[in-house]
Amino acid sequence: MSRSRQAASGADRNIARQRRFWTRRAVSWDHGAGNNPGLVKVVERVLGEADPSPESFAVDLGCGSGQVTLALAKHCRIVLGVDVSEEMIALLLENAEREGVSNVEGRAVPIERLGLSENSVDLVVSNYALHHLRDRDKQVAVNEAFKWLRPGGKLVIGDMMFGRGGDARDREIIGAKLTLLLRKGPGGWWRIIKNSGRYVIRFQERPVSMSAWAAMFNKAGLIDVEAIPVVNEAAVVRGVKPKPPSALECERRQVETGF
Numbered sequence: 001m002s003r004s005r006q007a008a009s010g011a012d013r014n015i016a017r018q019r020r021f022w023t024r025r026a027v028s029w030d031h032g033a034g035n036n037p038g039l040v041k042v043v044e045r046v047l048g049e050a051d052p053s054p055e056s057f058a059v060d061l062g063c064g065s066g067q068v069t070l071a072l073a074k075h076c077r078i079v080l081g082v083d084v085s086e087e088m089i090a091l092l093l094e095n096a097e098r099e100g101v102s103n104v105e106g107r108a109v110p111i112e113r114l115g116l117s118e119n120s121v122d123l124v125v126s127n128y129a130l131h132h133l134r135d136r137d138k139q140v141a142v143n144e145a146f147k148w149l150r151p152g153g154k155l156v157i158g159d160m161m162f163g164r165g166g167d168a169r170d171r172e173i174i175g176a177k178l179t180l181l182l183r184k185g186p187g188g189w190w191r192i193i194k195n196s197g198r199y200v201i202r203f204q205e206r207p208v209s210m211s212a213w214a215a216m217f218n219k220a221g222l223i224d225v226e227a228i229p230v231v232n233e234a235a236v237v238r239g240v241k242p243k244p245p246s247a248l249e250c251e252r253r254q255v256e257t258g259f
Helices: 003-035 037-050 069-073 086-098 135-148 168-182 186-201 210-220 247-257
Strands: 057-061 078-083 104-108 121-127 149-160 223-231 234-240
Touching (some): 003 086, 037 069, 037 121, 037 223, 037 234, 057 069, 057 135, 069 078, 069 104, 086 104, 121 135, 135 149, 149 210, 210 223, 210 234
Parallel strands (some): 057 078, 057 121, 078 104, 121 149
Antiparallel strands (some): 149 234, 223 234
């Protein structure tokens, strides 16, 4: 099998796995997400960094049942929630209707398969979703978001962000988790064994460090990139799509450089 076919096959398997996983967890996630203090803090920071205008068209990648989408909708013209699970999108739309929110749309499609027009979006956000993507697909998602954004548009990602012990923050996070689980006795020891296997093979969750995310933003062409630790292993990274230089700036550059 060629490398391109192997890559496509791997992506298809991961999409199918994520769809099954989140369809099973949709209701429990909907009921529990708002009760997680750490997750609430990350959501608040994502919304703060997004800082949308009333005329914004925003896209929420991996929207789940709407924790970020519905909050954004209060400050945007329209928000498109995207999730791999049809069950999640159904919950999103139910929650929007119950809260009287009429400017939310939902699309049940894998992030890897989402197609939007270039320069059509003012804001792209994602919260606790992209660590489920394969690493190569993380960069693709950032690259695609860059294309969708209008000049001056913003990409904001909140997520589990730590690597495999390559820097001091990684080692601090891993050490803190191990210490906490060791203190829980046999139940915690079992979780160490189980999570160590998942961490090594990166089967369901594939987090990368803040610096890795920042590098992906820079590689895509985003500017004013900033990585912000929030709580425990979670962080937010944001960047802006540059605006083309104005005629005055071009004229000034010609005077200064002679070109």
